[in-house]
Amino acid sequence: MKHTDHKLINRLMLALATAILISFNGFSQKKAKSDEVMTQSIFPKGQQGPAENFTGKAFNYGLVATDSVYNTVVGNVLFEPGARSNWHKHPAGQILIITAGVGYHQLKGKPIEIMRKGDVVKCPPNVEHWHGASPDSSLHQMYIIPNTEKGIVEWLQPVTDAEYNAFK
């Protein structure tokens, strides 16, 4: 092998190493991208909801507290897969707006309905209901409680596994 051949092979090795480096850099950027999806939620994760009102991990981030001007409560809940609220009701109803993920919602006596990104769900005043993530996907859900002069929420019993798994 001649000296020039060695130089050629060295150059090729350097080019190969560089190309592999760029390639791995691409992979690491993609990994960062995937992590970003977790960290670039619209709102901070918030505080974990208490075990007496939630099954599994649900995190609440308050956006608007009630006052006598707007009479409105707004917040965001991140439900981890399988997590759900207890049964509960709102004296003036509630509006849910799904910003990411897939979830379940059920009004008492009716079948579970699926909720996806962009969906809007109304829970009528004083109707028992629950909402949460689906078993395999988390749910990012904004809630709006209007007319809070009538009250905000009344918490009831947990949603059993049998009730949660009744979704067909």
Next chain:
Amino acid sequence: MKHTDHKLINRLMLALATAILISFNGFSQKKAKSDEVMTQSIFPKGQQGPAENFTGKAFNYGLVATDSVYNTVVGNVLFEPGARSNWHKHPAGQILIITAGVGYHQLKGKPIEIMRKGDVVKCPPNVEHWHGASPDSSLHQMYIIPNTEKGIVEWLQPVTDAEYNAFK
């Protein structure tokens, strides 16, 4: 140069070509990712707002229409860069929730304030105000109008370029 050297170089060239291919594949996936951000807005784009109420292109997508149960209007506006609403006021006020982008908001007589993803802005009842995108970024903005039994919106004059460009 020996035959085995040629084989070695051929193998290196093949490895190099493969590495470059993987690398370019990484780039093309990143490009698709960037396009996804454009197409994966939470809500559909909606209908363009009328020129008598908006400067530039603003698209409104209604989420909740008013009724006598919730007394609430909810919707999403996508403002293109530079676009903004006219001055206007709400008899019962308005709550803005920014889901993406960068925008401006101003209450009459106060300086322009910047709004970013995750921000919540309250516009008090009967206070003249406007909102829109910043000059270089679009704005995705949800709005909540509570207590609609008092009325929804009163449209006023356009925001002039001088008013819009007054942001420091």
